[in-house]
Amino acid sequence: MIRHLAGKVGGALVSLLFVVALGFLLFRVIPGDPVVAMTRGRPVTGDQLAELRVRLGVDKPLGEQFVDYLSGMVRGDLGTSHVYSRPVLELIGERLWPTVLLVGTSTVLAVVLGLWLGIRGAWRRGSRSDRISTGLALAQWAMPTFWLGMLLSLATGDLFPSGGMRYPDTPPDFLSQALDVAHHMVLPCLTLIAVVYAQYLLVMRSSLLEEMHADYLTTARAKGLRDDLVRRRHAVPNALLPTVTLVFLHLGLVVSGAITVETVFSWPGLGLLTYEALTGPDLPLLQGTFVVLAGAVITMNVFADLLYRVLDPRVRAS
Amino acid sequence: MSLLELRDLSVHYRGARGEVAAVRSVSLGLEAGQTLGLAGESGCGKSTVAMSVLRLLPRNARVEGQVLLDGEDVQGMSWGRLRTVRWAAASVVFQGAMHALNPVHRVGDQIAEPMRLHGVSGSVSDLLGQVELPARAARAYPHELSGGQKQRVMIAMALACAPRLVIADEPTTALDVVVQAQVLDVLKRLVSERGIGLVMISHDLSVLASTCDRLAVMRYGQIVEEGPAREVIASPTHPHTQALAAAFPTVGDPASRQVTAEDAADGPVLLRAEGVRVDYGATKAVAGVDLEVRAGEIVALVGQSGSGKTTLARTLLGLQRPTAGRVLFEGTELPRSSSGLRAYRRQVQLVLQDPTSALNPRHSVYEAVAEGLRIHRIEGDEPTLVAEALSHAELRPPELFFPSLPHELSGGQRQRVVIAGALALGPRLLIADEPVASLDASVRGEILALLLRLRRELGLAALVITHDLGLAWTIADRVAVMYQGELVEQGTVEQVLLSPRHDYTRTLLAAVPQDQRSTRPNWTSSP
Numbered sequence: 001m002i003r004h005l006a007g008k009v010g011g012a013l014v015s016l017l018f019v020v021a022l023g024f025l026l027f028r029v030i031p032g033d034p035v036v037a038m039t040r041g042r043p044v045t046g047d048q049l050a051e052l053r054v055r056l057g058v059d060k061p062l063g064e065q066f067v068d069y070l071s072g073m074v075r076g077d078l079g080t081s082h083v084y085s086r087p088v089l090e091l092i093g094e095r096l097w098p099t100v101l102l103v104g105t106s107t108v109l110a111v112v113l114g115l116w117l118g119i120r121g122a123w124r125r126g127s128r129s130d131r132i133s134t135g136l137a138l139a140q141w142a143m144p145t146f147w148l149g150m151l152l153s154l155a156t157g158d159l160f161p162s163g164g165m166r167y168p169d170t171p172p173d174f175l176s177q178a179l180d181v182a183h184h185m186v187l188p189c190l191t192l193i194a195v196v197y198a199q200y201l202l203v204m205r206s207s208l209l210e211e212m213h214a215d216y217l218t219t220a221r222a223k224g225l226r227d228d229l230v231r232r233r234h235a236v237p238n239a240l241l242p243t244v245t246l247v248f249l250h251l252g253l254v255v256s257g258a259i260t261v262e263t264v265f266s267w268p269g270l271g272l273l274t275y276e277a278l279t280g281p282d283l284p285l286l287q288g289t290f291v292v293l294a295g296a297v298i299t300m301n302v303f304a305d306l307l308y309r310v311l312d313p314r315v316r317a318s
Numbered sequence: 319m320s321l322l323e324l325r326d327l328s329v330h331y332r333g334a335r336g337e338v339a340a341v342r343s344v345s346l347g348l349e350a351g352q353t354l355g356l357a358g359e360s361g362c363g364k365s366t367v368a369m370s371v372l373r374l375l376p377r378n379a380r381v382e383g384q385v386l387l388d389g390e391d392v393q394g395m396s397w398g399r400l401r402t403v404r405w406a407a408a409s410v411v412f413q414g415a416m417h418a419l420n421p422v423h424r425v426g427d428q429i430a431e432p433m434r435l436h437g438v439s440g441s442v443s444d445l446l447g448q449v450e451l452p453a454r455a456a457r458a459y460p461h462e463l464s465g466g467q468k469q470r471v472m473i474a475m476a477l478a479c480a481p482r483l484v485i486a487d488e489p490t491t492a493l494d495v496v497v498q499a500q501v502l503d504v505l506k507r508l509v510s511e512r513g514i515g516l517v518m519i520s521h522d523l524s525v526l527a528s529t530c531d532r533l534a535v536m537r538y539g540q541i542v543e544e545g546p547a548r549e550v551i552a553s554p555t556h557p558h559t560q561a562l563a564a565a566f567p568t569v570g571d572p573a574s575r576q577v578t579a580e581d582a583a584d585g586p587v588l589l590r591a592e593g594v595r596v597d598y599g600a601t602k603a604v605a606g607v608d609l610e611v612r613a614g615e616i617v618a619l620v621g622q623s624g625s626g627k628t629t630l631a632r633t634l635l636g637l638q639r640p641t642a643g644r645v646l647f648e649g650t651e652l653p654r655s656s657s658g659l660r661a662y663r664r665q666v667q668l669v670l671q672d673p674t675s676a677l678n679p680r681h682s683v684y685e686a687v688a689e690g691l692r693i694h695r696i697e698g699d700e701p702t703l704v705a706e707a708l709s710h711a712e713l714r715p716p717e718l719f720f721p722s723l724p725h726e727l728s729g730g731q732r733q734r735v736v737i738a739g740a741l742a743l744g745p746r747l748l749i750a751d752e753p754v755a756s757l758d759a760s761v762r763g764e765i766l767a768l769l770l771r772l773r774r775e776l777g778l779a780a781l782v783i784t785h786d787l788g789l790a791w792t793i794a795d796r797v798a799v800m801y802q803g804e805l806v807e808q809g810t811v812e813q814v815l816l817s818p819r820h821d822y823t824r825t826l827l828a829a830v831p832q833d834q835r836s837t838r839p840n841w842t843s844s845p
Contacts, residue, residue: 215417219475222372222412223432224404234420241422313459314421 008305012298016291019298020073023290024066027283056082058283069287078291079284083276088288091273096292098165099269102185103258106192111247113193114200119236121201122208134201141198149191149264160186163266188265192258196250203246208239241312248304252297319389321483321515322348322371322408326383329366329375329539340366342539343383348532350482351513353506355530355547357523357562359758360729363539364519365413368485371517372404387483405432408483409476411469413491413519418472419460426456429475438479445474449504465623466497473504477512484508485517490525494622494785499829502529521759523559524566524788527551528831535559565759567788569815569830576770576792577616577811585613586648588747588779589634589666593643596629603629605803606643611747614777616769618790618811620826621800627783630800631749634781636662664694667740671752673732677724683708684720687739694743703742710776711738712768730761737768741776748772748780754789766793787830791815799823 035052044052053059057068072079078088117137121130140148153162161167161184170180211217212235220230262271270289277285309316329341341363348354358364369375371385373392385392387407395403409432412418420428426442433440443453449470460468469489476484486505490498506529509516520526526533526547533547535558543556554560567574589611596604604626611617621627632638634645636652636659645652647666653659670676677686687704696703701720708716711734724732733753740748750769754762770793772778784790790797791811798808799822807820818824 215412215414216420218369218374219410219412219418220420220431222374222404222410224401224406224435225431226401234423238420238422312422314461 004309005306008302012302015298016295019294020070020291021066023287023294024069027281027286027290028062073291078288081277081282081285083282083285088284091285092270092288092292095268095270095273098267099258099262099271101181102188102262102267102269103192105185106189107196107247107250109189110193110197111200111250114197115204115240115243117197118201118204119208119231119239122205122212122239123231125209125212134205137198137201140194141196143195145191145195145260146264148194149187149261152191153187153265156187160184162187165268184267188258188261188267191261191264199246199250200243203243204239207242208235211235211239214238241308244308244311245304248300248307249297251303252300320347320386321350321388322346322517323386323389324367324383325386327367327370327385328382329363329370330380330382331376332378332380337380340379340539341370344536344539344541346534346541346544348483348515348517350515351509352532353509353516353518353530355526355533356517356519356536357521357526357533357559358536359521359562359760362536364536365487366539367536368410368487368517368519371483371485372408372410373400374410402436405481406436406438406479407481408485409479409481411472411476411484411486411489413488416460416465416468419468421460423459424456425458425460425463425471429456429471429478432475432478436479440478440480442474445477446471448477448508449474450500464497465493466501469493469497469501470504473501473508477508480512481514483515483517485519487519488521489518491520491522495787495826495829496622498525499831502831505529521562522566522831523551523562523759524568524831535562561763562759565762567792569787569791569827571791574788574792575811576767577795585615585777585779587611588613588615588648589781590646591630591634591643592646594630594633594640594645595642596626596633596638597641602803604633604640607800607803607805609798609805609808611779611781613746614773614779615796616773616780616782616794618794618797619781619783619800620785620787620790620797622785622826625800626803627800628751631668631751631781631783635666635668635749660694664743665745666747666749667743667745669733669736669740669748669750669753672756673729673736674724674756676736677732679724681723682720683713683722683724683727683735686724686735687742690739690743696743704738707738707742708735710741710772711735712764713738728761729757730764733757733761733765734768737765741772741778746779748778749783750780751783752785753782755784755786762789769793787815787826799826 035049035056035058039049039052050059057065060068069079076089078092080086081088081091084091114137117133121134124130153160165184166177166180170176214235217230217235220234225233258267258269259271259274261267262269263275266272270292273285274289276282277289324344324346327341327344328339330337330339344363344367346354356364356367366375366379370381371387371392373395375381381393387403392400392403419425429442429445432438442456446453446455451467451470451474455463455467455471460471463471473489489505490501493501502525505516505518508514518526518530530547532545533550534541534544535550535556536542537558543550543554543559550559551563554563564574587610591607591609594604594607595602607630609617609619609630619627619630629638633640636645639654647662652662681689684704687707688700691700691703704720705716708714708719713719713731713734719735724735727735737748748769753769754765757765766789769780769782773780782789782794794811796809797811797814798805799814799820800806801822807814807818807823814823815827818827
């Protein structure tokens with residue numbers, strides 16, 4: 001078990017290293033000179049540009065820049081944002097919690113909704129309610145997120161705020177602050193749920209359909225179990241297994257998954273930060289968000305793997 | 319009043335192409351303490367009969383007639399009443415214990431589940447004891463148990479609520495002879511000790527002959543013959559019963575041996591294994607085997623599952639490198655390079671147990687046979703070669719089969735396609751791993767006859783791997799018995815099967831279900 005764990009964590013660290021290297025190189029090849037972008041619209045001389053290059057460290061050869069970047073990262077320093085002139089780590093730390101709150105909440109709700117509808121659909125396969133719910137979910141999945149978001153805020157009118165995370169004039173006590181944030185979260189949350197729950201529904205539905213022909217369900221029925229017990233005790237736990245991997249992969253994406261939604265609703269999270277960094281391009285900030293997002297996916301993958309071993313005795317044995 | 323009575327039972331399945339009759343007016347009866355055998359091939363409706371007793375048929379089934387359990391009609395029961403009757407009055411030992419147990423629950427919990435449900439007191443370890451399993455087996459998950467152990471768990475589970483009727487659907491299929499004999503013994507003992515009524519369903523008449531009082535043979539949903547088991551087996555009147563009986567030859571019965579004296583092979587040695595050893599870590603899968611196959615000879619390699627048969631076969635094919643020893647084909651050692659091995663495999667072809675999984679479901683028959691020709695870049699007109707191979711495998715006219723997909727063919731036809739795929743390359747030797755184990759009784763004979771004919775016409779040698787001694791008796795020239803990685807005995811069929819010298823061979827022979835036709839001598843007193 002310990003050996004398995006060590007192997008998994010080791011593998012994850014190797015992937016993370018790859019991601020760091022890839023992220024570094026990737027953002028050097030995208031078009032756009034950061035120094036030019038920073039000084040756009042201002043009169044600057046060639047000397048000033050050169051000096052700025054030296055200060056940002058982008059004048060050194062690529063290899064040297066990479067070594068500097070790596071050694072900084074080991075010390076917990078992801079560099080300094082060109083645009084904000086603040087440490088990248090600090091910026092990310094500030095923006096992480098709004099994202100986790102928004103995307104975490106909507107993922108949990110989408111998982112619950114998707115699994116429930118998936119189970120219902122599979123159990124009454126081909127019925128009217130199954131066809132309607134599957135069709136609806138697919139249609140929503142296919143919609144562009146930003147468009148759905150704008151549509152929702154148009155449709156609801158003034159009922160919910162369509163941007164930001166809180167009003168500036170909200171009283172500072174915890175309850176009013178929490179209510180205010182919740183109020184702001186309704187639209188982005190609904191948009192996110194509508195777009196992603198279809199995946200959980202489809203995976204749960206097909207994996208339950210596969211289990212429904214399993215012989216051990218006939219055994220359970222022959223034992224005299226009620227239909228809902230057959231489903232709850234025997235069919236669903238087995239069908240949930242493939243879904244676990246999917247859910248955890250998505251939990252990894254929680255951090256990044258909301259770039260469009262956060263941009264549309266100007267939610268001050270990591271997604272919006274990434275979007276802002278991209279328009280720069282603010283290289284240190286981009287690299288920083290890239291590493292954090294990829295790190296989250298990799299970590300959640302390891303968790304999914306370990307959880308799977310706990311849930312499925314067959315995996316434990318091999 | 320009978321324990322179970324079927325009166326004029328008919329079952330139809332509604333499908334896309336209208337209704338299909340699965341069972342047509344079947345009437346049967348069973349008293350407590352008795353065993354009723356239900357024999358037939360796949361698709362004859364025997365499992366549908368079993369499922370109708372507890373009303374476990376799928377929703378698209380339409381049932382006519384009566385199923386009386388202790389005089390009460392199952393069809394007329396309310397759902398509540400039905401749930402009380404299920405497992406408490408009658409239980410089922412399902413076919414394929416591998417899938418009939420929930421893979422993520424401990425077997426102890428699965429045995430205890432119906433007891434809690436029906437409020438029956440009892441202990442799981444007692445039940446496990448009755449099927450000769452240790453109490454600690456309760457903590458195991460299904461995948462941690464062997465096939466025989468899982469089947470015993472199923473039986474223990476069926477007994478959990480002390481039902482008066484047990485229905486066993488192919489309880490020993492997929493088990494090897496020794497384990498099969500043990501499971502059958504457990505069932506027989508339970509019937510005599512507890513006075514339960516047992517319905518045994520099987521495609522293997524010899525299994526039923528050794529356990530049942532009465533026997534009913536089904537075909538196309540109807541009962542074609544019924545009577546006391548002894549009589550039905552000893553003097554079958556219906557041609558289908560005769561065919562079923564002939565498909566499971568009795569070792570020692572000259573009538574079922576299809577090899578004649580003129581078949582005797584004295585060709586040169588084709589394939590020779592010298593001191594072959596294969597270790598997987600600390601486990602010795604094959605522990606020093608010497609084996610020869612001559613040109614035009616059929617050798618049967620027999621042994622229980624886990625005896626190392628399949629590992630040996632893989633080594634002979636060059637799929638597994640031996641830890642020690644060597645394999646020679648026509649006097650030269652197997653090449654190690656992948657191109658050399660490819661050329662070697664043109665000479666030696668493999669036929670697998672289950673044709674359904676050996677064929678790609680999306681490839682037509684033509685594709686399946688032509689693939690080997692393409693891999694080995696064989697010269698000549700491809701359609702002609704494919705047609706030739708198919709007609710050698712008795713799929714005639716071959717052109718008719720070219721576009722067929724595997725699911726459109728019967729099990730026997732599929733196995734012929736697999737064999738044709740091997741024959742297309744013009745091999746000298748076939749290695750066949752349980753070539754008929756997954757086929758219906760009536761088809762088995764045909765495939766075996768095909769192997770014999772190929773030997774006579776093309777001089778094709780074969781190494782047939784099997785746990786079925788009857789098969790070895792039918793077609794083999796020589797038999798090699800494998801036990802725990804070693805060949806404990808080898809010789810001509812008559813030597814090994816009629817006067818076995820090694821204890822293990824005797825155990826294997828004794829485990830073969832005995833029926834009344836046997837002319838077999840008594841080995842326990844042999845010198």
